[in-house]
Amino acid sequence: MRQRLVGKDRALGRAWAKGLSVATIGASAWLAVGAGVAGCAVSESDAHRWETTENGPEKLYAVVTHDKYSWPLREEAALSLVRMKPRNGKRVGLEFLVIGFDTPQGRVQGALAVLGDDARRRIVDGIAPKLLEMMRQPPPPKPAEGGQVTPDASIPYKDAAFAIISHEPPLAANEATKSELSVELAKWVQTDFEARIDNSTQQFGVEQIMRFLGPSSVKSLPSQINDTSSKVDAACRLIADLGDDETKKRASDALVVLAKHYDSQQWIDKQRGLAKEANQRANLKVTEAQVNGQLSAYQEQELEKVFVDMKRVGGRPVIDFLVGFAGDAKNSEKSRMTALAALENRVDKSVPTDVTRIFDIVKDDGTPDGVRSLAMARLGELPKEMIVPKLYSLFDKKWQVRMEAGKMILRTMTTKELGEFFTHLPTNDKAKMGLSEPITYGNVILQMDEKSVPKPREALTPFLQSPMLGAKLTAIGSYYGGKKSDMTALKALEEDKAPVPKCEEKDGCGWSCDVPKAPGSQDKEPKAVATVGEFIRYCVEPSGT
Numbered sequence: 282m283r284q285r286l287v288g289k290d291r292a293l294g295r296a297w298a299k300g301l302s303v304a305t306i307g308a309s310a311w312l313a314v315g316a317g318v319a320g321c322a323v324s325e326s327d328a329h330r331w332e333t334t335e336n337g338p339e340k341l342y343a344v345v346t347h348d349k350y351s352w353p354l355r356e357e358a359a360l361s362l363v364r365m366k367p368r369n370g371k372r373v374g375l376e377f378l379v380i381g382f383d384t385p386q387g388r389v390q391g392a393l394a395v396l397g398d399d400a401r402r403r404i405v406d407g408i409a410p411k412l413l414e415m416m417r418q419p420p421p422p423k424p425a426e427g428g429q430v431t432p433d434a435s436i437p438y439k440d441a442a443f444a445i446i447s448h449e450p451p452l453a454a455n456e457a458t459k460s461e462l463s464v465e466l467a468k469w470v471q472t473d474f475e476a477r478i479d480n481s482t483q484q485f486g487v488e489q490i491m492r493f494l495g496p497s498s499v500k501s502l503p504s505q506i507n508d509t510s511s512k513v514d515a516a517c518r519l520i521a522d523l524g525d526d527e528t529k530k531r532a533s534d535a536l537v538v539l540a541k542h543y544d545s546q547q548w549i550d551k552q553r554g555l556a557k558e559a560n561q562r563a564n565l566k567v568t569e570a571q572v573n574g575q576l577s578a579y580q581e582q583e584l585e586k587v588f589v590d591m592k593r594v595g596g597r598p599v600i601d602f603l604v605g606f607a608g609d610a611k612n613s614e615k616s617r618m619t620a621l622a623a624l625e626n627r628v629d630k631s632v633p634t635d636v637t638r639i640f641d642i643v644k645d646d647g648t649p650d651g652v653r654s655l656a657m658a659r660l661g662e663l664p665k666e667m668i669v670p671k672l673y674s675l676f677d678k679k680w681q682v683r684m685e686a687g688k689m690i691l692r693t694m695t696t697k698e699l700g701e702f703f704t705h706l707p708t709n710d711k712a713k714m715g716l717s718e719p720i721t722y723g724n725v726i727l728q729m730d731e732k733s734v735p736k737p738r739e740a741l742t743p744f745l746q747s748p749m750l751g752a753k754l755t756a757i758g759s760y761y762g763g764k765k766s767d768m769t770a771l772k773a774l775e776e777d778k779a780p781v782p783k784c785e786e787k788d789g790c791g792w793s794c795d796v797p798k799a800p801g802s803q804d805k806e807p808k809a810v811a812t813v814g815e816f817i818r819y820c821v822e823p824s825g826t
Contacts, residue, residue: 325354328361338362338377345378345392345404356407359392363412363441372440372484379444379452380484393445393452402454405445409458412438416465420473433480439469440484447485447493466490467498474505475512488519496525503528506535506590508542517590533596536587540602543583544612552576577613585619592623600627604638607652614649621655630663640671643686644678657685665693676705680790684718691725696733696740699726703744706751707782714751714782715790716810716820723759745770750779753813757821765825777813794820 323344331337344350344358365374376382379391393401415438421431442462445452453459470477470487478487491498502524505516520532542548556575560567567575591599606612607620621642628635642648642656660668672686690702706722707714729737737759744756760768784790795805796819808819 323350323354325357328354328358332361332365332374338365338373341365341374342377342392346395348400352403352407356404359404359408360411362392363408363437365437367482372437375437375440375444375484379441379448391448394448394450398454401452405453406455406458409442409453409462412442413461413465416442416469420476423476432482433477435469436480436483439466439490442466443485443490443493463494464497467494467500470494470498471501474502474516475510478512478515488515491519491523496523496528499523500528503531503535506532506539508539513539514586514590517593521593521595529594529596530598532594533591533598536591536594537598537602540584540587540591540606543580543587544606549576549580552579581613581616581619584616588619588623592625592627595627597629600624600629600632600635603627604635607656608638608642610645610647614651617649617652618655621652621659624659626662628659628662630667636660636663636667636671643682644675646678650681653682654685657689661689661692669693673705680713680715680718680788684715684721687718687722688725691722691729694729696726696729696735696737699740699744703747703749703752703755706749706755708749708751710750710780710782712751712782713784713788713790714754715784715788716781716792716794716816719751719754719758720761721758722755723757723761726755727759742770745774750782750813753779754781754816757813757817760825761821762824762826765822768822768825771817771821775814775817777817779813781810781813781816792816794823796823 328341328344331340334340341358341362345355345362347355350358359378362374362378365372367373373382377392379393381391381394382389393405396404416435418435420435421433424430443466446459446462446466451459453462470490474487477483480487499516499519502516502520506513510516517532517536520528524532553572553576556572556579560572588603591603603620603624607617607624609617612620628639630636639656639659643653643660648656660671669690672690675686676683687702687706694702723741726741727737731737741756741759744752747753747756757771757774760771781792782790784792792810793807794810796808798804798806808815810816810819
């Protein structure tokens with residue numbers, strides 16, 4: 282189907298270019314302009330003049346496609362279409378030469394597409410040196426603040442080169458020509474990257490060209506990763522998507538250098554002076570402590586941007602830096618959490634020291650809960666056999682740490698392995714255990730595969746009578762928030778006098794539930810839970826639906 286459509290388009294283009302009658306192709310009067318050109322002597326100066334005339338594109342199209350004209354003139358007509366300034370925001374010349382354009386009779390292929398293979402090769406090879414020469418022009422200087430931007434004169438030639446090599450079916454049959462154009466395009470998009478990626482006058486954007494060319498087009502982008510560039514994010518995105526291993530390694534190194542710069546005292550000292558100047562201009566009276574707060578917030582913001590790009594690019598340098606940063610207690614909790622978030626799916630299981638360093642963050646009693654939670658999440662991305670023994674070693678920490686480790690272990694298990702898990706929980710009321718802990722375990726267990734044997738509920742039921750307190754409370758807690766009709770299994774335990782774990786207020790165990798002040802009353806009051814039976818009557822059964 283595509284070949285038939287292309288053939289039809291080419292036929293329309295050739296017919297128009299040869300000036301066939303209106304009856305033959307149904308063209309409106311303006312389409313006949315090209316026919317008149319074939320009957321007149323045409324010079325190079327005519328081609329240049331037609332770049333600015335109303336019917337110039339049609340006339341130039343006719344010269345490019347008509348074999349009565351000399352090759353140099355046809356090539357010059359093609360370059361005139363390339364040079365032609367946009368009309369109503371459209372690069373009409375490029376449409377007539379390569380892209381194609383719409384007429385009342387349908388879509389007409391660009392002039393190069395309607396040529397025979399030999400003629401197309403001759404013209405493309407003929408104009409390629411000029412395209413290359415003009416693409417190599419240095420970019421215009423950056424304007425002074427508030428000054429007018431100088432147009433980039435190389436853009437029309439770059440657009441034409443890309444249109445030629447990316448056209449389907451191919452227009453550049455000569456592999457040497459195609460290679461030269463591709464190499465120069467790769468250089469062009471990486472030169473003055475900051476300005477060119479945002480230049481809206483292009484027919485084809487920098488990113489579009491890079492994605493077409495692939496790894497060669499982002500080789501130099503790691504040099505954009507510095508504190509003076511406004512396009513670090515764009516450069517990292519493209520490197521992550523397109524870069525080869527060597528380019529990504531250089532980007533990873535550059536990101537670490539940038540992060541260390543933002544994390545340095547030198548950077549803080551420089552920003553302190555700038556912050557004070559800004560406060561003075563705004564007539565703000567701020568204390569030194571407030572300035573420190575401003576700097577801290579700004580530093581976190583800049584580091585967060587770098588960490589986002591580190592997550593994109595990855596690489597050994599990035600991993601080493603992020604793990605070290607997250608483990609450094611002098612860094613803010615927010616920044617440490619951001620560093621760990623950037624490590625998502627980046628921890629290398631083949632590097633044991635990565636796992637050990639992250640585990641050290643988890644087991645450190647001084648680690649903030651938010652940091653520990655994200656460190657646990659990173660461990661959870663690793664193979665079961667690598668992390669489960671380490672997680673069990675956390676069970677002698679505070680109960681909140683044990684609960685997070687326990688949830689992660691349970692998610693690696695089957696119902697047949699619950700007995701092993703329960704042996705690691707507190708066996709009596711002497712060990713601290715929070716009220717939410719057994720409820721949490723019970724909920725995770727119920728979410729295990731229903732197709733497993735035994736099913737989650739069946740696996741939990743025997744532990745309602747377990748002599749191990751942690752196992753018993755978990756089996757009971759699994760009913761929390763469930764159906765009241767399923768809670769008949771708890772009736773026999775409603776008067777169980779076994780004490781629940783003892784905790785001090787600072788431990789936050791929360792052995793208390795809200796109960797009605799009187800039977801049937803909507804008003805509730807907290808009721809301390811001292812026994813297993815009270816846990817059932819005050820907490821679990823009232824939660825049922």
